[in-house]
Amino acid sequence: MTFLPEPPHTHGKVPRSAVVLVNLGTPDEATRPAVRRYLKEFLSDPRVVEIPRAVWWFILNLIILPFRSGKSAAKYASIWTREGSPLKVYTQQQAQYLQGLLGERGHDVKVVMAMRYGSPSLPEVLGQLQADGCERIAVLPAYPQYSGTTTGSIYDAVFSHYARVRNVPELRFVKHYHDHEGYIQALEQSVQAHWEANGRPDKLVISFHGVPKRTLLLGDPYHCECLKTARLLAARLKLTPEQYVVTFQSRFGKAEWLQPYTAPTVQQLARDGVRRVDVLCPGFTSDCLETLEEISMEVRHDFEAAGGREFHYIPCLNANPGWIAALADIAEQHLVGWPTLTTPSQRALLKKEAELGRDAALKRGAAA
Numbered sequence: 245m246t247f248l249p250e251p252p253h254t255h256g257k258v259p260r261s262a263v264v265l266v267n268l269g270t271p272d273e274a275t276r277p278a279v280r281r282y283l284k285e286f287l288s289d290p291r292v293v294e295i296p297r298a299v300w301w302f303i304l305n306l307i308i309l310p311f312r313s314g315k316s317a318a319k320y321a322s323i324w325t326r327e328g329s330p331l332k333v334y335t336q337q338q339a340q341y342l343q344g345l346l347g348e349r350g351h352d353v354k355v356v357m358a359m360r361y362g363s364p365s366l367p368e369v370l371g372q373l374q375a376d377g378c379e380r381i382a383v384l385p386a387y388p389q390y391s392g393t394t395t396g397s398i399y400d401a402v403f404s405h406y407a408r409v410r411n412v413p414e415l416r417f418v419k420h421y422h423d424h425e426g427y428i429q430a431l432e433q434s435v436q437a438h439w440e441a442n443g444r445p446d447k448l449v450i451s452f453h454g455v456p457k458r459t460l461l462l463g464d465p466y467h468c469e470c471l472k473t474a475r476l477l478a479a480r481l482k483l484t485p486e487q488y489v490v491t492f493q494s495r496f497g498k499a500e501w502l503q504p505y506t507a508p509t510v511q512q513l514a515r516d517g518v519r520r521v522d523v524l525c526p527g528f529t530s531d532c533l534e535t536l537e538e539i540s541m542e543v544r545h546d547f548e549a550a551g552g553r554e555f556h557y558i559p560c561l562n563a564n565p566g567w568i569a570a571l572a573d574i575a576e577q578h579l580v581g582w583p584t585l586t587t588p589s590q591r592a593l594l595k596k597e598a599e600l601g602r603d604a605a606l607k608r609g610a611a612a
């Protein structure tokens with residue numbers, strides 16, 4: 245085992261704290277080779293696909309990657325922006341605004357984003373934070389609901405990076421915020437704003453990314469956390485059980501995933517005479533392929549083709565100020581006890597203490 249080279253150790257530096265906002269990741273470009281690279285990394289993660297490795301290697305390399313990469317690239321091209329992939333653009337904005345708001349609240353804390361797959365990678369970002377003198381790091385996954393397939397995998401990547409580092413920082417991990425007051429309130433406000441501008445639907449469809457049903461049976465709490473988010477949101481919106489439905493989208497492969505599936509549910513609603521549905525995807529904090537293409541294009545088409553009249557997609561929280569405030573609350577709850585709240589005089593004191601420490605170390609060095 246070889247350890248990564250350490251940045252030079254300097255005495256007298258005031259250690260800093262950082263928050264790393266980590267999202268899933270996305271291809272670097274909407275092209276076949278870039279999507280193939282991204283899918284290969286993503287789908288090779290044993291947290292994401294739990295099939296014996298040797299069997300999966302053949303399926304992934306001989307079937308999935310050759311056939312899916314081109315189709316997926318075309319879908320990515322349909323949502324790509326001048327700044328790049330929406331998922332990365334929004335996550336970057338969230339990190340920037342979060343840094344600004346925490347600063348306004350008096351915190352001296354660096355906020356950066358990282359991606360679990362693709363770039364900027366976790367090892368790259370964590371290495372840079374170490375070089376910048378950050379000795380306390382809070383990892384904040386962009387997923388409100390915990391799943392081993394997502395949040396668990398971010399933890400793996402952080403642990404395996406630090407397994408190669410000599411001088412490991414102090415670490416904290418946010419697990420989930422599916423029932424956090426600020427998150428639910430930000431969702432409620434975004435739905436209310438949509439309804440004030442566009443009127444109300446016959447049915448609100450609350451759609452989450454699916455996972456294989458097997459993971460629920462094996463103990464993954466994701467399903468329960470999705471249902472709790474939906475229940476809390478519905479209560480705040482004062483919806484009766486008939487006015488909303490919870491569904492799961494983005495099924496992958498032949499196995500059973502969490503049900504009910506989003507597309508067949510909206511098709512059935514249209515056949516049953518439901519004229520308007522509004523679809524909200526609270527499990528995604530940034531708009532991405534799964535919301536902008538799958539929901540707002542494919543599922544919209546499915547609903548209309550089955551006779552539905554009006555389909556509204558309510559955007560993700562993205563850089564919504566209420567959401568940034570909630571993120572700041574979540575971050576603050578995990579920064580407790582770390583010396584991030586500094587007035588100029590406190591900061592000068594910290595620097596003085598660090599200098600005294602350095603002088604003492606130098607004296608010890610001279611005496612030795």
Ligand SMILES: C=CC1=C(C)c2cc3[nH]c(cc4nc(cc5[nH]c(cc1n2)c(C)c5CCC(=O)O)C(CCC(=O)O)=C4C)c(C)c3C=C
Binds near residue numbers: 270271456531
């Ligand atoms: C193969 C199994 C998959 C599991 C399990 C899974 C869980 C999961 N994913 C998200 C969030 C996102 N997934 C996104 C894309 C995406 N997801 C899968 C597969 C699984 N996801 C694939 C193959 C893809 C790529 C697109 C495609 O080819 O269909 C995205 C969007 C990324 C983007 O670039 O925009 C997000 C976000 C969650 C929250 C989750 C489990 C809880």
Ligand SMILES: [Fe+2]
Binds near residue numbers: 453494
């Ligand atoms: Fe996914």
Ligand SMILES: [Fe+2]
Binds near residue numbers: 467468471
């Ligand atoms: Fe459950």
